[in-house]
Structures are given as C-alpha cells and as structure tokens.
Amino acid sequence: MRKLLFLLLAALPVMAFGQGFQVNLHGQKQIGMGHTGTGLLQDGASVLFNPGAMAMLPQNYIQAGISPLLFKSAFNPSGTSTQFNNSNQVATPFTAYAVWGPKDSFWKLGLGVYTPFGGLTNWGNNWTGKYSLESLNLKAIYFQPTISIRLADFVSIGGGFVYNRGSVDLTRAIPVANATGQDGQAELKGTGKGYGWNAGVFFKTESNITIGFDYRSKVNTTINNGNAMFSVAPSVQPNFPQPNTFTASIPLPSTTSIGLGFYPSKNWTLAFDANLIHWSVYKVLAFDYAKNTPALQDTYSPRNYQDAVSLRAGAQYLASSKLALRFGGGYASTAVLDGYVTPEAPDANRYYLTGGLGYKVSNHLDLDLSFEFEHLMSRTQTNIESQLSGTFKTDVYIPGVSLAYHW
Amino acid sequence: MKNFKLYSYIFLSAGLLGLTACRTNIDNPKPSAGSVNFSRYIAVGNSLTAGYADGGLYRSGQLNSYPSIIAKQLQKVGGGTFTQPLFTEAQANGSGYLKLMGFNPDGTPITAPVTTNLAITGILPVPGFGNVTLYAKYAGDNNNYGVPGIKLLNITYAPYGNLNGYFERLLPGAAPTNSTTYLDYITAKPFTFFTDWLGNNDALGYATSGGSGDVLTDKATFAQLYTLSISKLTAAGQKGAVATVPDVTSIPYFNTVTVGAVLAAVQKAAPAVQALYINALVSGNTYAPRIATANDLLVLTFPTSKMGVPNDNGYPYGLDPRNPIETQYVLDVNEIALTKDYVNSYNTTIKSIAGANNLAVFDAFTFLNNVKANGLIVDGINLNSNYISGGIFSLDGVHLTPRGYAIVANEYIKAINSKYGCSVPLADVSSYPGVKFP
Numbered sequence: 064m065r066k067l068l069f070l071l072l073a074a075l076p077v078m079a080f081g082q083g084f085q086v087n088l089h090g091q092k093q094i095g096m097g098h099t100g101t102g103l104l105q106d107g108a109s110v111l112f113n114p115g116a117m118a119m120l121p122q123n124y125i126q127a128g129i130s131p132l133l134f135k136s137a138f139n140p141s142g143t144s145t146q147f148n149n150s151n152q153v154a155t156p157f158t159a160y161a162v163w164g165p166k167d168s169f170w171k172l173g174l175g176v177y178t179p180f181g182g183l184t185n186w187g188n189n190w191t192g193k194y195s196l197e198s199l200n201l202k203a204i205y206f207q208p209t210i211s212i213r214l215a216d217f218v219s220i221g222g223g224f225v226y227n228r229g230s231v232d233l234t235r236a237i238p239v240a241n242a243t244g245q246d247g248q249a250e251l252k253g254t255g256k257g258y259g260w261n262a263g264v265f266f267k268t269e270s271n272i273t274i275g276f277d278y279r280s281k282v283n284t285t286i287n288n289g290n291a292m293f294s295v296a297p298s299v300q301p302n303f304p305q306p307n308t309f310t311a312s313i314p315l316p317s318t319t320s321i322g323l324g325f326y327p328s329k330n331w332t333l334a335f336d337a338n339l340i341h342w343s344v345y346k347v348l349a350f351d352y353a354k355n356t357p358a359l360q361d362t363y364s365p366r367n368y369q370d371a372v373s374l375r376a377g378a379q380y381l382a383s384s385k386l387a388l389r390f391g392g393g394y395a396s397t398a399v400l401d402g403y404v405t406p407e408a409p410d411a412n413r414y415y416l417t418g419g420l421g422y423k424v425s426n427h428l429d430l431d432l433s434f435e436f437e438h439l440m441s442r443t444q445t446n447i448e449s450q451l452s453g454t455f456k457t458d459v460y461i462p463g464v465s466l467a468y469h470w
Numbered sequence: 471m472k473n474f475k476l477y478s479y480i481f482l483s484a485g486l487l488g489l490t491a492c493r494t495n496i497d498n499p500k501p502s503a504g505s506v507n508f509s510r511y512i513a514v515g516n517s518l519t520a521g522y523a524d525g526g527l528y529r530s531g532q533l534n535s536y537p538s539i540i541a542k543q544l545q546k547v548g549g550g551t552f553t554q555p556l557f558t559e560a561q562a563n564g565s566g567y568l569k570l571m572g573f574n575p576d577g578t579p580i581t582a583p584v585t586t587n588l589a590i591t592g593i594l595p596v597p598g599f600g601n602v603t604l605y606a607k608y609a610g611d612n613n614n615y616g617v618p619g620i621k622l623l624n625i626t627y628a629p630y631g632n633l634n635g636y637f638e639r640l641l642p643g644a645a646p647t648n649s650t651t652y653l654d655y656i657t658a659k660p661f662t663f664f665t666d667w668l669g670n671n672d673a674l675g676y677a678t679s680g681g682s683g684d685v686l687t688d689k690a691t692f693a694q695l696y697t698l699s700i701s702k703l704t705a706a707g708q709k710g711a712v713a714t715v716p717d718v719t720s721i722p723y724f725n726t727v728t729v730g731a732v733l734a735a736v737q738k739a740a741p742a743v744q745a746l747y748i749n750a751l752v753s754g755n756t757y758a759p760r761i762a763t764a765n766d767l768l769v770l771t772f773p774t775s776k777m778g779v780p781n782d783n784g785y786p787y788g789l790d791p792r793n794p795i796e797t798q799y800v801l802d803v804n805e806i807a808l809t810k811d812y813v814n815s816y817n818t819t820i821k822s823i824a825g826a827n828n829l830a831v832f833d834a835f836t837f838l839n840n841v842k843a844n845g846l847i848v849d850g851i852n853l854n855s856n857y858i859s860g861g862i863f864s865l866d867g868v869h870l871t872p873r874g875y876a877i878v879a880n881e882y883i884k885a886i887n888s889k890y891g892c893s894v895p896l897a898d899v900s901s902y903p904g905v906k907f908p
Contacts, residue, residue: 135492137494144500146496189901192900240907246903298570298908451850454498458492460492
C-alpha cells in the first residue's frame with residue numbers, strides 16, 4: 064500500500080504566437096519594395112494594405128501570388144557546444160486579390176484572400192526543446208470582401224470585413240518514458256474561425272505625395288473541439304483520456320499603419336511605411352480540455368506580449384516601359400519579452416532586405432518576382448515556463464512570384 | 471513570354487533548392503579544458519557513482535552513470551576514454567533490479583524483481599559477517615571505481631574486498647583472499663582528474679535501516695579518512711571535484727509512505743483508530759513506544775500488510791503501544807536529528823578539505839534539498855523529489871534515474887567549470903529518460 068500521489072506534471076502543449084507568426088507577404092510588388100504599400104497605388108494588394116486606396120486604382124485587378132518561405136532556425140542550449148537546426152520545410156503563404164469597379168466610377172469592390180499569420184517549423188523529436196515543441200503547422204487564412212469610395216479627387220476611403228479560418232497542428236513530447244525509454248507524444252490539431260475588419264483612407268496631396276492610413280483590426284480566433292491526442296505508455300494512458308478535445312482562443316493582433324509615397328521623377332517611386340502591431344492584447348494562452356484528469360489540467364500560460372513596431376522603406380525604378388526594379392528593407396521590433404521566447408517562433412528583433420523585378424508581359428498582365436532575406440537577431444534566453452535555456456538565431460529566405468491581370 | 475515563365479519557374483525552383491542548403495549557424499564559444507588535464511578521469515564513490523538504480527546494479531544503469539555522462543562531456547575538451555566495469559550483455563541485469571509493472575486502482579505502483587540474465591556467481595558465507603553475494607569478475611581497464619554500499623569508513627579496511635561483492639568483482643583475487651584496500655585500489659594507476667562522492671553510506675546505512683541496522687560513522691573518523699583519501703587523490707597535484715552528502719530526508723525513500731497515509735488507510739477499515747504507534751528513539755540506545763507524528767518518517771519498503779495484525783497477546787500491529795511499528799521501519803524525529811547532525815558535520819569536513827585542496831564542490835546536500843522544496847524545471851520537464859512521478863529518483867527511492875544522473879553530471883560540470891575556469895559543455899538532460907512506464 065505505498066500510498067502514492069500519482070501526479071504526472073504533464074508539461075502540456077501550449078502554443079505561442081509571436082511577431083514571428085505575422086507573415087508580411089502580401090504582394091510581390093510590395094515585398095520587393097520592403098513591404099511598403101499603405102501609401103501607394105500599386106495593384107490589387109491595396110485590398111490588404113489600404114482598402115481606402117482601392118477606389119483610386121486606375122484599373123481593375125485580378126491577381127495571385129505565392130511566396131514559398133524557408134524559416135531556418137538554430138538553437139544552441141546554454142552551456143553546451145551542441146547546435147540544433149529545424150528541418151527544411153517550405154511554407155506557402157499566398158495572396159489573391161480582385162478589385163473591380165465600373166470605368167471611372169467613384170467606387171470599387173474588392174476581395175482579398177491572404178495569409179497574415181502562420182508558422183511552419185519542425186525541430187524533430189531528438190532535440191533539447193522537444194518537451195516545448197517538436198513541430199508546428201499554423202495557418203490563418205483571411206477572407207476579406209471590401210468596398211472603397213472616392214470622396215473627392217484627393218481622398219478615398221474603404222473598408223472590408225474579415226473572416227479568418229485558422230488551423231493548427233502542433234506536436235510535442237511528453238516527459239513520460241515507456242518501457243523502451245521513448246517519450247510520450249502529444250498532438251493538438253484543430254481548426255477555428257474569427258472575425259474582424261480592415262479600413263483605410265488614402266490621400267493624394269498637391270505636393271505629389273500620397274499618404275495612406277490603415278487599420279486592420281484584432282481577430283479573435285477560437286478553435287473549438289480541436290483534437291487533443293496524447294499517446295503515452297499504456298499504464299499511464301488513463302491519465303490522458305482519449306479521445307479528447309480542446310478549446311483555445313487566440314487574439315491575432317491589430318495593425319495600425321501609415322504609409323507615404325514620393326515620386327521624385329517619372330521613373331522613381333519611394334515609399335515609407337510604419338506599423339504598430341498591438342501584440343499587447345496577447346496576455347495569456349489558455350487551453351481548455353474537454354476531459355481533465357489530475358495529470359491533464361487546463362493550462363493557462365502567461366504571454367504578456369508587448370506592442371511591436373516595424374519601419375519599412377522601399378523604392379521602385381522603372382528601367383523601361385516593361386521592366387521595374389524594386390528594392391527595400393525594414394526593421395521590426397520583437398513582441399516577445401525576455402523570458403517568454405519559445406521555439407514555436409523564436410522571436411527577436413529583426414531586419415529584412417528585399418528585392419524584386421516587375422515585368423509587363425503584356426498591356427494587361429504583370430509578372431512580378433520578389434525575394435526577401437530576413438534575419439532574426441541571435442537571442443539568448445531562458446524561458447520562464449519551461450526553463451529551456453539557450454540561444455536562438457533564425458534566417459528566413461523568401462522567394463516569390465505573382466501574376467496580375469488588369470484592365 | 472513563354473520563356474519568361476520558364477525562366478521564372480527555373481529561378482524559383484533553383485532558388486528554393488539552393489536555399490535549403492543554407493544553414494543558420496550560431497557562433498558558440500569553443501569548449502575548453504582551461505588548465506585542467508582531463509586525460510585520465512577516475513570516479514570514486516559508492517552506488518550513486520556506479521550507476522546503481524531501481525534497487526540494483528545493471529548494465530543499462532551503468533551506461534547512464536553520472537561519471538560516464540561527465541566523461542562524455544570531458545571528451546569534448548580533451549578527456550580520454552572512460553571505461554566502466556560493465557556487466558556483459560549476456561549478464562546485463564547484473565544484480566537484478568526492480569521493474570515497474572503497472573499500477574493498482576488506487577494509484578500505487580506494482581513492482582517486480584528482474585531475475586533473469588543476472589551476473590551472480592555465488593553466495594560466500596563469511597564467518598562473523600554474513601553472506602556475501604558474488605558477481606562475475608571484471609578484469610579490464612577501469613575508470614569508474616563506484617562500489618555500491620561502500621562507506622568512507624571502509625576505504626582503508628584490508629578485508630573489505632571479501633565483504634562487498636561489488637568490490638570483490640573488481641579485484642583480481644577471489645574472496646576470501648583479498649587484502650587490497652579500496653584506497654590503494656583506486657590510486658594504484660595514475661590519473662589526472664577525479665570526482666569523489668564518498669560518505670553517503672556513512673549516514674544512509676543508519677537511516678534506511680530506521681536507525682537500527684547500522685551505525686553512523688564517527689565524525690572524527692570521517693574527517694580523518696576524508697583527509698587521508700583526498701591527500702592520496704591529490705598526491706600528484708591532480709584536480710578534482712567532490713560532492714557533499716545529501717540530507718537523507720530529501721529522498722523519496724522516506725517521504726512516500728507517510729504516517730498520515732498509513733493512518734488514513736487503516737481508518738478506512740477501522741474508523742475508530744486514532745493513531746499509529748512506533749518504537750521511537752528516546753536517547754542513547756533507549757527506544758520506547760509512542761504515538762507517531764507526521765515528523766516521523768516511514769521507509770518506502772515498510773510492509774503495510776503488517777498493519778493491524780495482532781501479536782501473541784492480541785495487540786494489533788502499529789495500533790497499540792504494546793505492539794508498535796518496529797524501529798527498522800521508522801526514522802523517527804530523534805533519529806532524524808541525530809542523522810542531520812552527523813551529515814552536517816561530514817559536509818563541513820568535505821567542504822573544508824575541498825577548499826584546502828582547491829577542489830570543486832558539488833553541494834548535493836543543498837541541491838537535493840532545493841529540489842525537494844521547489845522542484846526543478848529543466849528543458850520543459852517538471853521534476854521533483856516525488857517517488858516515480860518526480861522523474862529524478864528511480865524505483866528504489868534512493869538512487870537516480872538516467873535523467874537524475876544527467877542532472878547530477880551537469881551540477882558537477884558547473885562546479886568544475888566555475889572552480890577551474892574551464893568550459894566543459896553540459897549534457898543534454900532531455901535525452902536521458904526518467905522512470906520507464908510499462
């Protein structure tokens with residue numbers, strides 16, 4: 064009768080969102096120019112960058128693009144000479160926009176489908192942080208029907224409704240060894256939805272400067288009845304009842320942007336954007352399991368994010384009537400305070416450099432290529448919750464291509 | 471236009487292929503031995519050093535001993551090969567050990583001894599001492615001198631090689647003809663670095679037998695033998711690390727079967743029962759029955775089936791002062807105080823001698839007390855001092871799991887790094903398992 068308090072402190076899967084989860088790949092022309100576009104009239108991507116600018120677009124657009132993304136992280140556990148790298152996986156953020164209005168009309172309708180948040184990483188099941196995360200595949204797809212109205216020659220406004228369809232698939236090891244010494248495994252998989260809006264205003268000034276303001280709202284995304292799968296040694300499996308479901312709610316933060324466009328000569332466009340991402344809404348992450356046991360409790364993890372800022376600049380040079388060259392870059396501050404960095408998105412202050420090529424295939428068809436290199440500063444951290452201690456460093460490589468048909 | 475499309479396709483796919491070849495690298499400082507010579511490391515100690523776990527010494531425990539984990543890390547800074555007196559694959563279960571078979575409906579564990587593929591070769595009756603279990607001899611090179619059961623008190627005792635089968639198997643001669651002392655044995659071959667974790671059994675033997683089956687090693691004798699052993703180990707100017715003796719009450723062996731839990735179980739069947747009675751130390755060697763309190767610790771191996779069984783006079787076991795729980799199952803308050811006093815004295819000795827000889831100190835006493843009080847989170851694993859669920863202690867409630875030994879290895883390495891200004895890399899605790907569940 065060895066009275067035994069059998070409490071397996073199951074370090075349960077928790078998800079983290081970081082600046083790392085904001086995906087800013089919203090149009091090849093804009094990527095090429097350092098992700099600027101709030102204050103420009105480039106193409107259908109205005110649906111996202113600034114719905115207010117849509118009504119000023121000289122043409123109608125149907126376009127789609129894809130930006131295959133390689134997120135390459137390294138982790139060096141503190142006090143060791145070991146380095147772990149996540150595996151090579153290509154995430155596929157995409158965009159699709161349509162903007163239409165009668166010729167020379169004061170209004171335009173638009174639809175955008177884009178992926179403003181997401182993450183794809185796989186650290187494998189043999190690394191020091193396996194009890195925090197093995198792999199993550201997170202996607203948020205926003206659908207945004209939009210309307211824009213030109214109030215006067217110099218100002219237009221616009222707004223859209225956002226529906227988010229999110230999905231998550233996260234795996235993590237459970238520190239309970241089976242008879243052969245293998246860890247238990249947890250997988251959380253589910254889909255959810257959320258709603259929000261996007262509104263902006265666009266000005267053309269007499270001094271040949273264009274200005275845009277945009278506000279993309281917070282989108283509270285709730286995953287209901289996601290699958291909570293736990294596989295552990297048979298003798299302790301009753302502590303992790305199966306099947307089980309979880310509910311979790313995540314606020315995808317709002318973004319406030321201001322953008323400026325300058326046109327020093329016929330061939331040159333210069334653009335500046337500043338964004339404030341209100342990550343401070345992300346205070347806690349809570350998981351509510353349908354079936355609880357002493358070992359499987361609902362979790363409540365503090366995140367305490369801070370608002371983050373990104374500053375961007377870009378330029379476009381028309382080399383000929385058919386060819387545009389673009390380049391740009393920017394800097395983004397981290398949303399994650401010291402002590403809260405996790406391997407889901409090992410966030411840190413980051414800078415990025417971009418370049419792009421635009422080619423007019425015909426009068427109605429643009430083909431745009433973009434490339435981005437993003438570097439997250441190396442950050443040495445001990446996570447308060449997991450005590451996972453070490454240095455993260457990440458480089459991101461993002462080529463991209465899009466086609467835009469306009470008339 | 472067709473060409474352009476083709477080119478962009480090539481551009482994209484070639485780009486992606488090329489990019490997968492890039493690798494993000496972190497420039498970490500190169501590990502360094504500093505001024506320490508790790509070329510031949512030896513480990514001196516008892517069962518903890520040998521890799522004893524789950525109530526036995528067996529191959530897989532040996533392979534996860536803390537000295538072998540330390541040695542693996544030392545090899546990254548010029549350490550030499552580290553050979554252990556492993557049981558053979560065919561006799562991998564060594565002395566036999568406890569295996570977790572499952573759980574009763576009330577959550578209590580079911581364990582069973584492993585009795586196959588043992589390395590036991592015989593039982594030697596030693597007159598005036600008792601039976602000594604002998605194991606298959608190990609003859610090769612040896613860096614791990616951990617001998618389960620050895621006390622500091624034993625290290626200069628010449629016949630000891632005939633009284634401890636784990637020591638006997640390392641010596642060339644057969645019992646009862648051995649006359650090499652442990653101290654002579656470990657210092658026979660030159661070495662450049664050592665760890666020394668002796669002294670636990672000088673207090674633990676007394677404590678785990680409930681203060682009845684063994685005696686605490688005299689404080690002055692302990693100091694004299696510790697001084698002698700360190701002077702021998704540092705005779706050629708070797709550097710090393712020593713560890714203090716843990717507080718015996720910090721281990722699950724004394725904190726799992728509690729007075730409260732046993733009483734509650736008894737009361738389920740007999741609600742009228744008010745208290746448990748134990749035979750407790752009064753002073754000196756005088757024991758007397760009294761009511762047990764939460765401050766008296768029952769041993770993990772206490773056979774609870776004995777509870778309430780009447781003796782010849784009809785008094786129920788443990789529930790009447792005339793038939794109290796026997797002293798070998800209880801470390802009572804006075805015995806705890808006595809043990810603590812001795813352990814404190816041993817540790818004062820260890821730290822002062824280590825200081826005088828410029829040795830690194832892993833303060834296991836403080837470390838394990840901290841783990842007991844606060845738990846320990848490493849790499850996302852919540853660990854504590856609880857039996858089985860805590861993840862650090864093996865099924866015997868005294869010795870450690872591979873994960874526990876990896877944590878100990880890292881504490882040694884931290885102490886070595888800070889003492890000698892070297893940077894031996896730490897081991898990956900997450901890659902060592904805790905208790906294995908069926």
